[in-house]
Amino acid sequence: MIVKNPKFEISAMNQNQYPQNGLPQIVLVGKSNVGKSSFVNTMINRKNLARTSNTPGKTRQVNFYNIDDTFYFVDLPGYGYNKMSKEEDKKVAASINAYLSLSKDISLVIVLIDIRHDLGNNDKIMIDYLVSSDLPFMVIANKADKIAKTKVADYVSNLNKDLNVNMLPFSAENKIYSEEVWQEIETRI
Secondary structure, eight states, X not given: OOOOOEEEEEEESSGGGSOOSOOOEEEEEEBTTSOHHHHHHHHTTOSSSSXXXXXXXXXXXXXXXXXXXXXXXXXXXXXXXXXXXXXXXXXXXXXXXXXXXXXXXXXXXXXXXXXXXXXXXXXXXXXXXXXXXXXXXXXXXXXXXXXOGXXXXXXXXXXXXXXXXOEEEOBTTXXXXXXXXXXXXXXXX
């Protein structure tokens, strides 16, 4: 997909601020440091539309990126950041839950995980929630550039042995595997 005019639209604090134009929404969930903003920037071939940070846990709102008035990338707050207070963690969980349960325009939820690590408890909770909610989703094993190319398939297979879901490797760093991800997104929008 060739993206010509992506733009940041809004950081929403509540449902009343969500865009109401009916465009399909591709939703990004994952741990605070898994690379959701980098994923957006890589997919739209821009460096800084979605702000990235070396400090995990910065995203606290629901960020909507309008992609050529065709669909949205929706970046939800990251979960599982261990320096977040319990109260902050509850707010993040409530924000994620509210969005996922209230939005009527979700076409696909992309769960980003780190290919180098086993699934965390929060990742498993999220995937179980998506299955029980009957929301369409796929898992992206990000940071594939951090391991040898010859080992990527083995890492994905190992991560997927207990899940048996649609999972693709990805690297925001060197933009590999993005065509396969675009194909999946295009079938949903």
